[in-house]
Amino acid sequence: MSDVKKFMYLNRRAPYGTIYAWESLEVVLIGAAFDQEVSLMFVDDGVFQLVKGSDTSESDMKNFTPTYRTLGDYGVRHMYVDKTSLEAHGLTQDDLIEVAWEDWESEEEVDNIVEVLDSEELAEKLGESDVVFSF
Amino acid sequence: MADLYTVNKSPFEKNSLENAIRFSGEGASVLLIEDGVYGAMAGTAVSDLVASATGRKFHVLRADLKARGISEDRLIDGVELVDYAGFVDLVVSHDKVQAWL
Amino acid sequence: MPIEANGKVFETDEEGYLANINEWEPAVAEAMSKEDDLDLTDEHWDIINFLREYYEEYQIAPAVRVLTKAVGKKLGKDKGNSKYLYGLFPYGPGKQACRYAGLPKPTGCV
Numbered sequence: 001m002s003d004v005k006k007f008m009y010l011n012r013r014a015p016y017g018t019i020y021a022w023e024s025l026e027v028v029l030i031g032a033a034f035d036q037e038v039s040l041m042f043v044d045d046g047v048f049q050l051v052k053g054s055d056t057s058e059s060d061m062k063n064f065t066p067t068y069r070t071l072g073d074y075g076v077r078h079m080y081v082d083k084t085s086l087e088a089h090g091l092t093q094d095d096l097i098e099v100a101w102e103d104w105e106s107e108e109e110v111d112n113i114v115e116v117l118d119s120e121e122l123a124e125k126l127g128e129s130d131v132v133f134s135f
Numbered sequence: 136m137a138d139l140y141t142v143n144k145s146p147f148e149k150n151s152l153e154n155a156i157r158f159s160g161e162g163a164s165v166l167l168i169e170d171g172v173y174g175a176m177a178g179t180a181v182s183d184l185v186a187s188a189t190g191r192k193f194h195v196l197r198a199d200l201k202a203r204g205i206s207e208d209r210l211i212d213g214v215e216l217v218d219y220a221g222f223v224d225l226v227v228s229h230d231k232v233q234a235w236l
Numbered sequence: 237m238p239i240e241a242n243g244k245v246f247e248t249d250e251e252g253y254l255a256n257i258n259e260w261e262p263a264v265a266e267a268m269s270k271e272d273d274l275d276l277t278d279e280h281w282d283i284i285n286f287l288r289e290y291y292e293e294y295q296i297a298p299a300v301r302v303l304t305k306a307v308g309k310k311l312g313k314d315k316g317n318s319k320y321l322y323g324l325f326p327y328g329p330g331k332q333a334c335r336y337a338g339l340p341k342p343t344g345c346v
Contacts, residue, residue, distance in 0.1 A: 014145050016202050017170030029343045033299065045145050048173070051204040058198035058218075063295060065204065070294040073302045089147065090179035090209070104305050 006037045008129035011046035015065070016056075021049045022064055024135035029067075032074035039078040039129070040071070041122065047085045050096040050114065065097065072101035072113055079114045082122055137162040139229035142171040143236060146181040153184055155235035161190035166217070166225055168196045172203060177211045186211050196222060241267035253335050257291070260338030268336050272327070280324055280333075282311055287337040297342040300330040 009028055013020035028038065042050060054065035071079070079099055086092065098112040117125070126132060140159050146152040152174045155165060165185075167175050174185055175195040185193050193214045200207070200216070207216060217225065226232055237252065238245045242263035247255035252268070254260055265284055269276045276284075286307060290298050298306065300318070308316015315321075321329035330342045 014148075014170045014173065014203070016199075017143070017145065026343055029296070029299065033301070045147050045170075045173075048203060053204035053206065055201040055204070057201075059202045061202060063202070066293060066295045070290075070296070070298070070302070073306065074299070088180035089173075090176050090182070095204075104309070 004035065004037055005130040006128060007031070007039070008126060008132045009038070009040045010126075010132055010134045011040060011042050011049055012044040013135060014045040014048040015054075016059075016061060020135045021046075022062075024133075025064060025067060027133070027135075028071065028076065029074055032076070035075075038074075038076050039080065039125065040076060041080045041082070041125065042085070043082040043122070044085050045089070047081055047089050047091060047096075050079075050081065051091065052095065052097040069097055069099050072099050072110075077101060077113065078125075080122060080125055081114060081116045083116050083118050086116060137164065137229060139163070139225050139232045140165045141232060141234045142167055142174065143169040143234070145170040146174040146184060147179075151235045152181075155233075156184060156188045156191065159191055164192045164194060164225060164229060166194045166196065166222065167214075168199050168222075172196065172200045172205065175200070175210050175214045176205060177209055182211055185214065194221070194225060239264065239267050239271075251335075251341065253340055254338040257338050257340070260288075264338060265336040272332070274326075276336075277324075279315075280336075282315075283307065283321070283324060283329065283333050284337045286310060287333055287339055291337070291339050297330070297334045297339040299342055300328070303329060303333075303342075 009024055011021065011024050015021040028040065032038065050068060054063050056063040093116050096114055099114055101110040101113045137160060140155040140163060142152045142155050142165060144151040152171065159165060172195050174181065175193065176182065194217045195210065195214055197216050197218050238247050242261060246259055246264055249255055254264065266276060304316055304318055304321060325332040334342055
């Protein structure tokens, strides 16, 4: 299909404190129906969105951290994390959730589509995108 | 008696924590809530804000820390974990509350 | 309209979805299907149970196409198609089965 566009969702806000992270996630979930090539990028406080071990039982909020783990089922092919932001926020890839992806027809599988990249690589991914949605 | 400063913004995104510390006097308490809890994490680019502040007592709300998946062993030394009842105790044991948003 | 099941009253939203997912019990699905004149078979329960497991793991109700693919993978290719699922749930597997399972309406479903 020639009209497939590359969509990039750029996430730069922490989860739970504001509505940005959840709104972005909802748009990705809804937009998945449109058969575009969808990637997500996590920069600045956005890297906190992927921190595993979230427990909202004491704060009476919806825990949407597990929802990121189904994004592969929604056709999201790449989730890029900014190495610089990750380090500045005291985190490593081990602190982040893993998201599996599988092509249901070819049965091609990727165990984890969460990928930590440096600034140059991220700039390239942004440059290649047809549309960048910022949250 | 001193004031209680609450900070609810990420220290990576806003200078609320930095300025709350700057304006708080010796003996004041700072309570980190919502996205403010990230200020209590050790080993980050902004850990020094809390780690190097002397004469102030730092607290962090457990429910907000847990919601963000940040475990207690990541806290800067000396930061005290409080629950909602502890939040209330802090409010009543200080002159007044200043919310730094 | 609240729904009565197993001698209890369960709150629902204006579209009939359970207000509190944690209150769900099988009798809720039975009562809802009865209102729709539908007899729940093992095949229906396979889908309802699958939806509850999916929600437990990911905290959302899946989109229909995700449900279809996942059912095909878990319960066999002959069941992973919309014809089979609409055969079981004529009002739509997303809406109707999610409602019976006590889940919220799938994200993006109008």
